[in-house]
Amino acid sequence: MINEKCLGYGTAPSLIRELFAYGLEKAKTVGPENVYDYSMGNPSIPAPAKVNESIRSIVGKEDPLKLHGYSLANGIEEVREAIAENLNRRFHCNAKAGELYLTCGCAPALVSVARALTSCPEDEFIINAPYFPEYNQFFTNAGAKLRIIPADTATFQLNFDRIEEALNEHTSAVVINSPNNPSGVVYSEETLRKLGDLLDKACAKYGHPIYIIADEPYRELVYDGVKVPFLPNLYPNTIVCYSWSKSLSLPGERIGYFYVNGRCADAEKVYAAASGAAREIGNVNAPTLIQRTVGLCVDEEPDLETYDKNRTLLYRSLVSYGYECVRPEGAFYLLVKAPGGDAEAFSEKAKREQNLLLVPCTGFGCPGYLRIAYCVSNEMIRRSLPAFQALLCDGKDESERR
Amino acid sequence: MINEKCLGYGTAPSLIRELFAYGLEKAKTVGPENVYDYSMGNPSIPAPAKVNESIRSIVGKEDPLKLHGYSLANGIEEVREAIAENLNRRFHCNAKAGELYLTCGCAPALVSVARALTSCPEDEFIINAPYFPEYNQFFTNAGAKLRIIPADTATFQLNFDRIEEALNEHTSAVVINSPNNPSGVVYSEETLRKLGDLLDKACAKYGHPIYIIADEPYRELVYDGVKVPFLPNLYPNTIVCYSWSKSLSLPGERIGYFYVNGRCADAEKVYAAASGAAREIGNVNAPTLIQRTVGLCVDEEPDLETYDKNRTLLYRSLVSYGYECVRPEGAFYLLVKAPGGDAEAFSEKAKREQNLLLVPCTGFGCPGYLRIAYCVSNEMIRRSLPAFQALLCDGKDESERR
Numbered sequence: 001m002i003n004e005k006c007l008g009y010g011t012a013p014s015l016i017r018e019l020f021a022y023g024l025e026k027a028k029t030v031g032p033e034n035v036y037d038y039s040m041g042n043p044s045i046p047a048p049a050k051v052n053e054s055i056r057s058i059v060g061k062e063d064p065l066k067l068h069g070y071s072l073a074n075g076i077e078e079v080r081e082a083i084a085e086n087l088n089r090r091f092h093c094n095a096k097a098g099e100l101y102l103t104c105g106c107a108p109a110l111v112s113v114a115r116a117l118t119s120c121p122e123d124e125f126i127i128n129a130p131y132f133p134e135y136n137q138f139f140t141n142a143g144a145k146l147r148i149i150p151a152d153t154a155t156f157q158l159n160f161d162r163i164e165e166a167l168n169e170h171t172s173a174v175v176i177n178s179p180n181n182p183s184g185v186v187y188s189e190e191t192l193r194k195l196g197d198l199l200d201k202a203c204a205k206y207g208h209p210i211y212i213i214a215d216e217p218y219r220e221l222v223y224d225g226v227k228v229p230f231l232p233n234l235y236p237n238t239i240v241c242y243s244w245s246k247s248l249s250l251p252g253e254r255i256g257y258f259y260v261n262g263r264c265a266d267a268e269k270v271y272a273a274a275s276g277a278a279r280e281i282g283n284v285n286a287p288t289l290i291q292r293t294v295g296l297c298v299d300e301e302p303d304l305e306t307y308d309k310n311r312t313l314l315y316r317s318l319v320s321y322g323y324e325c326v327r328p329e330g331a332f333y334l335l336v337k338a339p340g341g342d343a344e345a346f347s348e349k350a351k352r353e354q355n356l357l358l359v360p361c362t363g364f365g366c367p368g369y370l371r372i373a374y375c376v377s378n379e380m381i382r383r384s385l386p387a388f389q390a391l392l393c394d395g396k397d398e399s400e401r402r
Numbered sequence: 403m404i405n406e407k408c409l410g411y412g413t414a415p416s417l418i419r420e421l422f423a424y425g426l427e428k429a430k431t432v433g434p435e436n437v438y439d440y441s442m443g444n445p446s447i448p449a450p451a452k453v454n455e456s457i458r459s460i461v462g463k464e465d466p467l468k469l470h471g472y473s474l475a476n477g478i479e480e481v482r483e484a485i486a487e488n489l490n491r492r493f494h495c496n497a498k499a500g501e502l503y504l505t506c507g508c509a510p511a512l513v514s515v516a517r518a519l520t521s522c523p524e525d526e527f528i529i530n531a532p533y534f535p536e537y538n539q540f541f542t543n544a545g546a547k548l549r550i551i552p553a554d555t556a557t558f559q560l561n562f563d564r565i566e567e568a569l570n571e572h573t574s575a576v577v578i579n580s581p582n583n584p585s586g587v588v589y590s591e592e593t594l595r596k597l598g599d600l601l602d603k604a605c606a607k608y609g610h611p612i613y614i615i616a617d618e619p620y621r622e623l624v625y626d627g628v629k630v631p632f633l634p635n636l637y638p639n640t641i642v643c644y645s646w647s648k649s650l651s652l653p654g655e656r657i658g659y660f661y662v663n664g665r666c667a668d669a670e671k672v673y674a675a676a677s678g679a680a681r682e683i684g685n686v687n688a689p690t691l692i693q694r695t696v697g698l699c700v701d702e703e704p705d706l707e708t709y710d711k712n713r714t715l716l717y718r719s720l721v722s723y724g725y726e727c728v729r730p731e732g733a734f735y736l737l738v739k740a741p742g743g744d745a746e747a748f749s750e751k752a753k754r755e756q757n758l759l760l761v762p763c764t765g766f767g768c769p770g771y772l773r774i775a776y777c778v779s780n781e782m783i784r785r786s787l788p789a790f791q792a793l794l795c796d797g798k799d800e801s802e803r804r
Contacts, residue, residue, distance in 0.1 A: 007678060116408050249470060252471050
């Protein structure tokens with residue numbers, strides 16, 4: 001009576017975790033300074049000081065019964081008000097507390113919205129590669145079909161020809177993630193307007209709304225003054241899923257939201273259905289102490305300089321060695337074309353020969369590429385550069401030999 | 403493209419929340435001292451002092467990156483070890499850290515285990531009334547059928563004849579909740595052994611394990627020296643779902659676990675499948691600060707005296723007025739037979755005439771009964787007693803007039 005699909009998820013080897021474990025083990029013999037672990041997307045800058053100050057102050061002041069008691073299912077009203085104000089100030093929108101629903105991180109927000117927008121097994125979600133591998137679970141679990149759009153490897157913007165082909169009467173939503181994990185690319189305003197136009201036409205053609213689900217945990221992590229357009233302003237049928245995991249470096253604390261803006265088609269129904277879906281998966285409320293903490297810290301900004309230094313050093317160095325890199329404008333990932341073309345083989349070689357841990361992106365729907373998570377110390381990057389260099393020289397020798 | 407089932411859950415009126423909201427509104431006109439709200443199962447004793455002390459100490463000492471970073475999906479190992487040690491000391495079992503999986507409260511634990519034990523739409527869960535109404539969502543969401551066993555209203559122990567009738571080749575698990583919400587009854591060791599024997603026979607007959615899912619958030623809330631038998635010791639095919647919501651008064655913080663003991667049939671597979679299910683619903687990890695807090699507070703005990711005083715006062719008083727009450731031995735609920743037989747009508751009357759808020763238990767699978775959540779102030783109980791008395795006198799007059 002055991003669910004084989006769940007058993008499969010529960011026992012599936014995680015390449016990222018395996019690389020990470022390999023690094024820990026290897027460090028015991030060669031020393032941690034000789035292992036270059038770029039596998040994990042765990043923030044490497046601590047939460048702003050105000051986070052722990054707020055926790056201390058809340059615990060000191062608030063009545064413990066109220067503090068640790070259930071909140072409304074969609075979250076503490078004042079917290080949602082503070083979030084709405086922050087959004088309105090930054091994006092000149094008209095967000096209201098009642099349009100926000102706090103969740104235990106972005107993952108249950110995505111799961112809830114996906115379920116809410118699946119009415120029958122024929123419904124389809126369009127997923128744009130490269131994409132976060134867990135989308136496979138989050139969206140198929142809703143009972144819908146996935147249509148994976150291969151990456152446009154020329155630009156890593158959206159692959160419009162293929163999206164256009166994929167759109168049909170069953171399309172429920174298009175899922176996008178910008179700044180993107182693993183490419184580090186930010187979809188431009190032009191890209192998003194074009195997507196909006198395409199979907200407007202499809203909505204008219206098929207006679208029902210087609211939503212965008214915007215997965216935005218990296219919204220605040222952008223460099224070179226790049227702006228992440230606020231999608232509900234460009235395409236009202238957008239549902240934003242957000243978390244503070246990266247912007248406040250709180251991935252373990254599980255706090256995020258979905259936001260259904262008032263101009264979205266059937267906004268109230270979508271919000272209610274996603275609320276029902278959240279309830280169904282046991283998302284009773286987001287953790288209350290962290291809700292209040294985020295409410296006080298909503299205007300805090302991440303220390304981008306640290307990530308930016310890493311980004312610049314790594315990108316410039318790898319390009320100078322001859323690696324083909326996607327220019328990263330956001331998140332903390334650098335996408336590199338696998339020298340020789342086989343990402344798995346190159347990852348294995350980097351691991352064996354140089355203790356350099358890089359994630360092949362086949363599971364991200366982007367074979368032939370490697371993800372480098374540069375949320376590490378700048379010093380580790382410096383130490384790792386000769387390893388990157390050595391691998392490329394080897395690679396060249398090898399292809400010359402062939 | 404909106405999921406009608408989720409929309410239904412998201413818009414379904416909640417009787418409990420409506421009563422609660424009525425109370426808040428009414429208090430504005432008649433004064434809060436004249437509203438007697440017994441609707442909500444929110445703990446009324448604060449978390450032990452050690453909880454906030456631990457939070458302060460963890461925040462003061464722990465490296466913020468580590469503190470707020472992702473944990474392993476199943477939780478921080480030292481925390482799971484502390485929980486296992488506590489279980490082993492109290493219940494003389496052999497719990498191991500690797501058999502525990504921390505979740506964002508008991509609800510996602512139940513959802514995950516239910517999915518893990520559903521292999522096809524024919525699979526069935528046996529649910530024993532009275533039961534927590536959200537079971538409807540948690541278990542049907544897994545894709546299985548529910549078989550609701552009506553309460554044995556003579557004892558409020560298990561209704562064995564009906565369980566025996568319900569067992570068949572499709573039975574995947576029997577769900578029990580003891581101490582019970584809403585009856586306050588603790589299933590005796592005799593009851594549980596009898597259930598174990600019945601299931602052993604059924605397992606042999608149908609050739610596959612039949613599990614017990616033991617939903618135990620109220621385990622520590624028991625009075626008069628009553629013991630809650632530790633089911634894995636009596637029936638190894640038991641999966642325990644737990645939360646600290648009630649025992650440490652932390653319902654808002656979302657921290658619980660599922661525990662698959664090593665003697666359970668296919669223990670490793672069940673654990674892995676439930677882990678996969680947790681991953682599928684976006685339960686990335688339980689909130690890390692609260693994980694560590696619970697790790698330090700796992701040996702803390704609730705202040706039972708306060709609840710016990712409430713229980714004794716209310717039970718003795720209502721019985722003396724002539725109410726037919728189920729003797730409560732655990733949790734913080736008292737179940738009362740509705741005078742006149744119609745729980746909805748009596749609840750409405752109590753609300754209108756006396757500002758007394760009692761929850762009819764039809765949604766708990768127990769029509770004709772009312773739930774009184776006595777997690778309130780002892781003083782409110784004292785003030786409310788004349789209201790209970792008055793309602794019963796009215797009720798008697800009424801039935802005499804008929």
